[in-house]
Amino acid sequence: MTVTGSLIGMYHICHRELWLHANQIRMEHTSEAVAEGKQLHERTYPQRAERFREIELEGSKIDFYDPHNKVVHEIKKSDKFEHSHIAQVKFYLYLLRRNGVEGATGVIEYPKLRQTERVELTDEEVPQIEQWVQDIQRIVADEHIPERLKKSKCRSCSYFDFCYVGE
Numbered sequence: 001m002t003v004t005g006s007l008i009g010m011y012h013i014c015h016r017e018l019w020l021h022a023n024q025i026r027m028e029h030t031s032e033a034v035a036e037g038k039q040l041h042e043r044t045y046p047q048r049a050e051r052f053r054e055i056e057l058e059g060s061k062i063d064f065y066d067p068h069n070k071v072v073h074e075i076k077k078s079d080k081f082e083h084s085h086i087a088q089v090k091f092y093l094y095l096l097r098r099n100g101v102e103g104a105t106g107v108i109e110y111p112k113l114r115q116t117e118r119v120e121l122t123d124e125e126v127p128q129i130e131q132w133v134q135d136i137q138r139i140v141a142d143e144h145i146p147e148r149l150k151k152s153k154c155r156s157c158s159y160f161d162f163c164y165v166g167e
């Protein structure tokens with residue numbers, strides 16, 4: 001199975017969401033959220049498209065990569081799951097490094113909050129990322145679906161109705 005940046009992000013939020021998504025169980029809301037994310041990208045970068053390339057590395061798509069400055073840009077709506085956004089960008093930097101691009105950095109942009117967060121990948125973090133990849137493969141291959149999170153943490157999740165139907 002290919003571990004993508006999106007799966008890395010889910011791994012840092014909810015293993016159940018990771019399992020559902022990776023096993024192709026999708027909710028309508030998921031595609032709406034993806035479309036909304038794309039619109040946010042387009043609104044934020046209408047005139048900067050020239051500078052960025054969409055690249056694909058080992059099955060992961062990086063929407064905005066600036067090859068000249070070696071910077072991955074990731075745009076997010078809110079910083080609620082910032083730790084997962086950072087993990088996702090570190091994973092992209094890891095993939096770049098694996099594919100011969102040394103010294104790339106990342107920037108997470110929160111246009112609605114007018115905030116940015118710089119991300120770097122250190123040598124010491126590489127084994128940790130490889131551990132995430134192994135964990136994800138194990139979780140997704142398990143025939144048992146992981147436990148739910150506490151309901152209070154699930155409000156914005158597209159699987160909310162699936163997980164809490166009838167409650």
Ligand code: SF4
Pocket residue numbers: 014015016017020147148149153154157158159160161163
């Ligand atoms: S609703 Fe909660 S438990 Fe279910 S997948 Fe989403 S975050 Fe995980």
